[in-house]
Amino acid sequence: MAIGIFGLIPSSSPDELRKILDKLSTKWGDVVEDFESLEVKPMKGAMTNEVFMVSWPRKETKFGSRKLLVRIYGEGVDVFFNRDDEIRTFEFVARQGHGPTLLGRFPGGRVEEFIHARTLSATDLRDPNISGLVALSRGKFMRLLDFVQDYEYASYNPIAYDIANHFCEMVAKYHSDTPHILDYTLYPGEEERRRYICNYLTYSGEEPREEDIEQLLDETEKYTLASHLFWGLWGIISGYVNKIEFDYVEYSRQRFKQYWLRKPQLLSFYPSS
Template sequence: MAIKDRIPAEAKEMLSALGSKWEDVIDPKAFQVKPLSGAMTNEVFQINWPTDNGKVCRKVLVRIYGGGVELFFDRESEILTFQYMSRHELGPRLLGQFKTGRIEEFIHARTLSASDLRDPEVSALIARKLKEFHSLDMDGPRTEVLWNRLRDWLGTAKDYCSPEEAEEFFLDSLEDELSMLEKELSKCGRTIGFCHNDLQYGNIMIEDETRSITLIDYEYASYNPVAYDLANHFCEMVADYHSATPHVLDFNKFPGLEERQRFVEAYLSSSGYKPSDEEVLQLVEEAEKYTVASHLYWGLWGIISKHVNGINFEFMDYARQRLTQYRLRKAKLLGSS
């Protein structure tokens, strides 16, 4: 199938209409389609229109929703979040919606790379932007969704797994473990904010000249303990989704204590507040405990995705790595076998 044929007919009509609004576009229907790598929930395409000056292209982004996403989150809620971010100029503008996806403004900034997350200056910018994100006043109840989502995903994973897979991943024992984890982690990290929940480098953009950070892709965003969101970001530092083996994680790259302390200090001091050493250390420790929940979250996600998502990614191997880390960290951090 040609790349352009992967864009639905309804979306092509919308793109032609958008292209016609720019006077310098040579032919609104003669747009070019470039697939963007790194996305694992949706297919994402950059759309380019050649212009009459031959130097500048007009661009938008097309996002085609991945298969089975309704098992992970409520699409209507995600669209409302996207519209909120668009309306308040905190993210790309929504340019159009079609049955299986949407068209977004193309942000003229670059997506971060895995190595950018380790740059102390960039990391501090991310920390401050994340604190701003956590302070968003979104509609709906300000209650965490983490545990209900994990229970829902566990049930879905059991429905799709073969008996052999369920045995390999100890799925039958996870329900009791979830209750234990919720009880233990509820003792810490009680600051609730609107969390991104998927802060990998591909969902962070930077405008190099102004050093402005934009967080994108809000599919999994919800209210949760902010310590969980920090933990999830730290866990994402072990991944490189643009390598030859994008599913392989290097847990030796998990940030050390000093690196995590720098991030948390920048996070807490983003509004001019000077946190004490004790406050920094407390949030670092809470985030470290929530890495257990992050590994379980994405482990279950990988198992389900293997059965419902057609994107070319080794979902089951990814799940296997995350759930192995879940068990190692659960034993170390929470004192259970």
């Protein structure tokens, strides 16, 4: 069943959203002016916000429609990050040619450029060719900004933490019927981790030294513990404040379980209890 675009947002925001749509309609000139004709489709995989693809019909139907993305902020998630910082990161990255353009903001959400692309699946991330491209792109992007997977959580992080978080994400299937279930048998083995790190280190154009590879391999594994702690705490808090349909508590339990399982193996100088 179709969802009206104004039915997505808080009751205090329709006027602000209408102003954004009016501005875009004038800018583009080829879309219909009847905002009620916009088709809205929920997108899967979001755990912090609700995300919708909006199809805006053109006046000449043979040209199809324009696409927008409307992001509705999750309830209570501002406890994790500063929205103004997030928007600054969003706009900075967009100016560098990475990611979508911000088209407008309204209380409780924003409108973004829709990127016609396919989200990489867990299987895609294991493909050596795709993984190599991801590593090279991450290396180039690191020169701009380090960031865990979303603009909301962007920050200046150690390289090893960012890569560790990437490896941890490879055990998840967020677009499945059980997005909260993590399969740690899918965690990349040493050969796969080494290949990714080698590809990452080549972004400078020089052949990486073996000692640099070994050091980053070791640091990355240790930083998986920080990733488990961060997202474990995120799951606990999200379970209380966010109304998105996702089993945050079970997700959190699995992350903490991995933390306690891996800690004595990775930090042998710590007691196991």
